[in-house]
Amino acid sequence: xGAFPGVQGLDVVGPLEIFGTAxxxxxxxxxxxxxxxALEVVAPAGGELRSSSGLRxxxxxxxxxxxGPIDTLMVSGGxxxxxxxxxxxxxxxxxxIAPRARRVVGICTGAFFLAEAxxxxxxxxxxxxxxxxxxxxQFPSVRVDPEPIFVKDGNVYTSAGVTxxxxxxxxxxxxxxxxxxxxxxxxxxxxxxxxxxxxAQFSATLAGQASDRPRVREIQHWIVDHVRGDLSVEALAxxxxxxxxxxxxxxxxEVGMTPARYVERVRVDAARRALEQSALGLEEVAARCxxxxxDVMRRAFTRLLEVTPAEYQRRxxxx
Numbered sequence: 028x029g030a031f032p033g034v035q036g037l038d039v040v041g042p043l044e045i046f047g048t049a050x051x052x053x054x055x056x057x058x059x060x061x062x063x064x065a066l067e068v069v070a071p072a073g074g075e076l077r078s079s080s081g082l083r084x085x086x087x088x089x090x091x092x093x094x095g096p097i098d099t100l101m102v103s104g105g106x107x108x109x110x111x112x113x114x115x116x117x118x119x120x121x122x123x124i125a126p127r128a129r130r131v132v133g134i135c136t137g138a139f140f141l142a143e144a145x146x147x148x149x150x151x152x153x154x155x156x157x158x159x160x161x162x163x164x165q166f167p168s169v170r171v172d173p174e175p176i177f178v179k180d181g182n183v184y185t186s187a188g189v190t191x192x193x194x195x196x197x198x199x200x201x202x203x204x205x206x207x208x209x210x211x212x213x214x215x216x217x218x219x220x221x222x223x224x225x226x227a228q229f230s231a232t233l234a235g236q237a238s239d240r241p242r243v244r245e246i247q248h249w250i251v252d253h254v255r256g257d258l259s260v261e262a263l264a265x266x267x268x269x270x271x272x273x274x275x276x277x278x279x280x281e282v283g284m285t286p287a288r289y290v291e292r293v294r295v296d297a298a299r300r301a302l303e304q305s306a307l308g309l310e311e312v313a314a315r316c317x318x319x320x321x322d323v324m325r326r327a328f329t330r331l332l333e334v335t336p337a338e339y340q341r342r343x344x345x346x
Contacts, residue, residue: 029102036078038103045196079106090120100128104136118143133185134192142166150180155188254317258290
């Protein structure tokens with residue numbers, strides 16, 4: 028794991044805890060087998076470094092001293108990326124060492140280091156939703172996807188922000204050791220379930236809290252509280268005391284998506300929670316969340332999450 032001064036502590040500790048817990052689980056089940064993972068943290072100068080929260084971490088070694096075999100090369104991110112010269116130093120290290128690794132992983136804004144090293148050229152990638160636009164602007168050869176919580180393109184993996192790095196690491200454990208071990212790790216760490224890669228990074232409910240205009244925020248909260256009601260553009264425009272055309276323009280400028288798309292996301296969010304927290308059938312969930320029918324809900328799920336409600340429900344129940 029590559030780290031640097033000012034790193035987001037959870038970007039380092041979260042993935043390492045996943046791998047460490049997997050090692051403990053396997054040791055209990057097959058005590059005679061060698062441990063599946065040996066973990067090491069490296070940093071530009073080695074030794075102690077302070078994370079963005081003030082947590083002190085100690086790197087095992089400095090860049091350039093890691094001459095042993097590498098299976099998984101990970102680089103963490105931070106609330107703010109380090110100065111340009113340090114970014115280039117991390118990128119140089121990555122260019123040298125990446126060819127020796129079976130797979131390369133960027134956690135959160137660690138994707139910027141991978142992009143600077145040229146490892147994401149022509150590849151699909153993601154990062155923290157708040158940094159996706161900057162990643163695409165700085166590195167136009169990268170196909171940035173702001174939606175999923177993690178992306179795999181060949182042997183290069185990138186994750187969305189902070190805890191999504193743990194979701195990605197859990198998926199790596201599943202690749203290496205099987206779903207049963209990954210579920211055991213999730214249970215030990217009290218992770219709610221193994222989230223699929225195409226799960227959206229942030230909910231429409233959270234997106235609604237970022238609007239600057241009180242009237243738009245009020246409409247967004249109304250939508251969340253009335254998912255079963257009439258949420259057509261005409262009805263919402265009347266509530267906002269605007270024409271449909273004006274409301275659509277103002278809402279889209281403020282929120283970054285049309286009212287119809289926002290409503291669909293809110294309803295999918297509500298349906299996901301219902302599938303996770305209840306034993307309701309698909310038709311009842313669809314009716315409660317304003318879809319009208321299970322088929323309409325299925326199309327929305329498939330479009331936004333690339334998984335059907337039935338499959339999502341099965342994953343939740345297995346987890």
